[in-house]
Amino acid sequence: MKELIPTHRDNNGNILVSGRDLHKFLEVREKYTQWFERMSEYGFAENVDFTSLSEKSEKPFGGRPTVDHAMTIDMAKEISMLQRNEKGKQARKYFISIENKYKQSQLDTTNLSPELQMFNGLFKALAKNELATKQLDSKVDSISEIVAVSTKDWKNETNHLINKIARQQGNTGDAHRTIRTDIYADVDRRGGVSLNIRLTNLKRRMALEGASKTKLSKVNRVDVISQDKKLIEIYMAIVKEFAIKYGVWKDQY
Known part of the structure; x- marks a missing residue:
């Protein structure tokens, strides 16, 4: 799969996306810092959905500009959708494919023992992922309904x-x-x-x-x-x- 936007993993295995990389891919004309500040107003919380990076910060993306943000992949998907254009749709689909590939990889490499413990852990992981997916789908559907409100009534x-x-x-x-x-x-x-x-x-x-x-x-x-x-x-x-x-x-x- 062609890498449209670089993604990275933190020490806990979470998938992270550079705010600047996403900003560049979406071809946003607004300055990055202003754009990110505006996007952050859509209910995203620092140290939950994103982490601010500076010259003194640990840089999970390597050498980055002075101001950048490490976003969770869920935040990156929502921000992509909020752009309401083809680049945003393309980015969101790409992040979903990255996430699905990661989840499949996690299942394929599960190697727990004894056998009962392995199955117990697997079922718990599947249940957790299913709940998270349903909640995210509900959120995405609700945002889509809000965006679709017309001038008719x-x-x-x-x-x-x-x-x-x-x-x-x-x-x-x-x-x-x-x-x-x-x-x-x-x-x-x-x-x-x-x-x-x-x-x-x-x-x-x-x-x-x-x-x-x-x-x-x-x-x-x-x-x-x-x-x-x-x-x-x-x-x-x-x-x-x-x-x-x-x-x-x-x-x-």
Whole structure:
């Protein structure tokens, strides 16, 4: 099998991938450090999913640039999928093939004794791998569903995702308000707008047109967003990113 992206093993046999090698293969135009920082916001934890490397760090990849990261193969697969392009799909399939080859190699070289201990260990390993695979598949399927959310019924779809995020944060009123506030702040920043000012202006126009106080009290920032196609796209992208970042699939297993 042709080596598309180098992989390495640590002392515990875990498969590691250099962040810079993956960044290069994916042909990301964004600077590596900025790209990795943004990718890390999707729920990845240092010393769990990746290890930061520097000139003073032990270098499992040999001589590397000053800043690099040793990622687990699971993290590398998820990041590849998040690119939403052909290079990302190619990288993810490649990592899956590497992982499958490694698992097969582990089974082929099992050499435990006595015989009962060997079979006991083998069954435990298979059970553990099966559980991990099912959990990862569930996570991948959930992320795919989030990414696939369309603009056809964007209000209900995004509201559904926000409710899932809130459940992960305790499902309280404060959780809902905090999440929506953070999302609207990101919309302001990315869209170069002020949703609060637009909301005030919208209510003023509606009042001049004779809207009732009850109707005015129900108008919110989502109504403002609905009047601008660009803001709808920005809002949907941000909600999807929050849903992935907060791991809305975690209550499924």
